[in-house]
Amino acid sequence: MIGLDLFVHSMGSAAAETNFHxxxxxxxxxxxxxxxxxxxxxxxxxxxxxxDKQQLRQFAKKHDWQPDxxxxxxxxxxxxxxxxxxQKIIWTNKGFTEMTGYTAKHALGKTPQFLQGQNTSEESxxxxxxxxxxxxxxxxxxxxxxxxxxxxxxxxxxxxxYNQQNETxxxxxxxxxxxx
Numbered sequence: 001m002i003g004l005d006l007f008v009h010s011m012g013s014a015a016a017e018t019n020f021h022x023x024x025x026x027x028x029x030x031x032x033x034x035x036x037x038x039x040x041x042x043x044x045x046x047x048x049x050x051x052d053k054q055q056l057r058q059f060a061k062k063h064d065w066q067p068d069x070x071x072x073x074x075x076x077x078x079x080x081x082x083x084x085x086x087q088k089i090i091w092t093n094k095g096f097t098e099m100t101g102y103t104a105k106h107a108l109g110k111t112p113q114f115l116q117g118q119n120t121s122e123e124s125x126x127x128x129x130x131x132x133x134x135x136x137x138x139x140x141x142x143x144x145x146x147x148x149x150x151x152x153x154x155x156x157x158x159x160x161x162y163n164q165q166n167e168t169x170x171x172x173x174x175x176x177x178x179x180x
Contacts, residue, residue: 044053077174115144
């Protein structure tokens with residue numbers, strides 16, 4: 001609404017009245033933040049792109065996800081990966097390709113282990129395996145490798161996704177490259 005106010009103001013009052021036929025303006029107080037709060041949560045806090053949001057909504061509907069899966073997006077991320085309960089990748093966003101150099105087509109059906117290499121610590125790998133078994137959200141730092149063989153330090157935040165029967169059906173991993 002502020003954007004519209006600025007646009008109309010920039011036109012000058014005569015132009016605004018001509019283009020919008022403004023005869024009388026009445027201002028109504030905002031009495032409910034519910035619609036705005038929901039929209040704010042899904043767009044600004046989550047930082048989800050429109051295509052990421054559409055894809056996740058389709059998964060949520062298809063697999064009967066509980067509605068709280070948006071908690072995964074409370075912090076900025078570069079890459080987004082969705083796996084099934086056996087950790088096989090079923091979807092990645094464009095950010096995954098930009099960060100790793102691998103296409104979604106290449107990643108589909110694989111586990112994220114294909115990103116690991118020579119300098120990936122066994123301690124990090126074991127920590128991630130252990131945390132996945134607990135079915136609780138966790139954060140890990142791991143050395144991964146891009147398609148061009150460059151290694152990078154990756155912060156991975158993993159969230160189990162539950163269906164309405166409270167069974168883990170998928171995992172969402174949000175990742176970002178961190179400076180060394």
